[in-house]
Amino acid sequence: MTAEPAAPAIEEVARIQSRTVRVLAAGQVLGGVSFGATVSLGALLAADLSGQESLSGFATASVTLGAALCAIPLARLAGARGRRFALTLGNVFALIGIAVVITAAAVRSFPLLLVGVVLIGAGNAGNLQSRFAATDLAAPARRGRDLGTVVWATTVGGVLGPLMITPGEILGGAIGMPPLTGAYLFSIVAQAAALALYLVALRPDPLVLAQRIERASTRVRAAGVDADRPVAARYAMFAVAASHVVMASVMAMTPVHLSHLAVGGPAGHGDHADPTAVTLLVGMTIALHVFGMYGASPLFGYLADRIGRVPTVLVGQGLLAVSLLVAAAWPDAQVAVVVALFLLGLGWSAATVAGSALLTESTPLALRPRRQGLSDTAMTASAAVGAVLAGLVLGAFGYGVLALFALVLVAATTLLSPLGRR
Structure with missing residues (x-):
């Protein structure tokens, strides 16, 4: 039986980690291009194929x-085969999903469209794991920064993806693609490039190497084997999920609320506004929100490394609270809503980066993939429920009351923060 290779030196691990972060960041840019186009086009395709605008939310x-x-x-x-296997499988899911979506548009099938979008969402689950892959080999003092760097890379793809819609439609029309699917040409290229990048450049696999280092360091607890702190880990998962619900529920309803304000008030009464002005207002607001979500993540990663994970989570809760109070106090002021959305993105970023780092260091390496997957499932599933409930609250009580409802989760995350230190 062949002996396992010796664990690399600390300097070599640092060099591998630096390259790993660069590869993961590049993959996030490519994945963001693909996913950004899907988010932008999915609702339009759903409304077109179903014939009912009310069903457009099914794509999201x-x-x-x-x-x-x-x-x-x-x-x-990932835990059994390594990060590279999980990330590339996510790329394959996304590529199949894109092909199904284009086919659904060609045959005018709404159910088939939803199947394709579900597969693209499965691919995004792999993309979400990139932030955890950035921590596998990271030194404890740099976990937050490395994680924040990979999250930041999403900004580039998130901005480029929607910008590809118009040139994609021109190119798609020239080669006879169904309407509203041309931008998926760029998505296919981006996903294929990400797949090749991970296969070729994500070597050695960061999780596999971390597992080998742990086996070689079992006698030295300080060599990277983190103690199991299940209470702190559960708090980290709650903080990430709760912050995501707050962000997603308020953000999802903001375009609807802004469109009402633009035509004369919260109920949408008054003179009709210029549609271009409405889309410009909504686009600018969401762009600032997305920049807040991802643009400052390296800063919050640095902060999490300097002052601690739980204090940075609380910084995020403070930003979320200010955002929601601004929205609740001035729900009918466009400038206030724009400011609130920007602060909402910043709060989400601080809580997500610090909470993800806390989850990682509160969990032994053998349990990390399982808990990280559970965290992502809780985050995405609870956000879906939150978005549905947010629509009901908005319709019944208005935008300001929606913000006050969201404050309950911020308060709960803050009050439970001592658990994160146990």
Whole structure:
């Protein structure tokens, strides 16, 4: 039987980790291009193929469903076969999903469209794991920064993806693709490039190497074998999921609320506004929100390394609270809503980066993939439920009351924070 190779030196591990973070960041850019186009086009395709605008939300729900269903299986595959296997399998799911979506548009099948979007969501579950892959070999003092760097890379793809819609339609029309599917040409190229990148460049596999280092370091507890702190791990999962629900529920209802404000008030009464002005307002607000979500993640990663994971989670809760109070106090002021959405993104970023780092270091390496998959499942599934409930609250009570309802989760995350230190 061949002996297992010796664990690499600390300097070599640091070099491998630096390259791993660069590869994961590049993969996030490519995955963001693909996923950004899907989010932008899914609702339009759903409305077109179903013939009912009220069913357009099923596309977003299907993406979330796909991610929730596959987060735990992909995480367990990562634990057994390595991160590269799980990430590339996610790319394969996304490529198949894109092909199914294009076929659904060609044959005008709404159910088939939802199947394709679920598969794309499954691919996004793999993409979500990139932030955890960035921590497998990271030194404890740099976990937050490395995780934040990979999350930040999503900004690039998230901005480029929607920008590909118009040129994609032109190119798709020229080669006879169904309407509203041209941008998926770029998605196919991006997903295929990410697949090749992980297969070729994500070597050695960070999780497999971390497992080998742990086996070689069993006699030295400080060599990277973290103690199991299940209470802190559960708090980390709750903090990430609760912050995501707050962000997703308020963000999902903001375009609807802004469109009402643009035509004369919260109920949508008054003179009709210029549709271009409405889309510009909504687009600018969501762009600032997305920038808040991802653009500052390296800063919050640095903060989590410097002052601690739980204090940074609480910084995120403070930002979320200010955001929600602004939205509740001035729900009919467009400027206030824009500011609230930007702060909402910042709060989500701080809580997600610090909470993910806390989950990682509160869990032994052997249990990490399972708990990380559970965390992603809880995050995506609860956000889907939150978005549905947010629509009901918005319709019954208005945007300001929705913000106050969301404050309950912020308060719960803050009050439970001592659990994260146990």
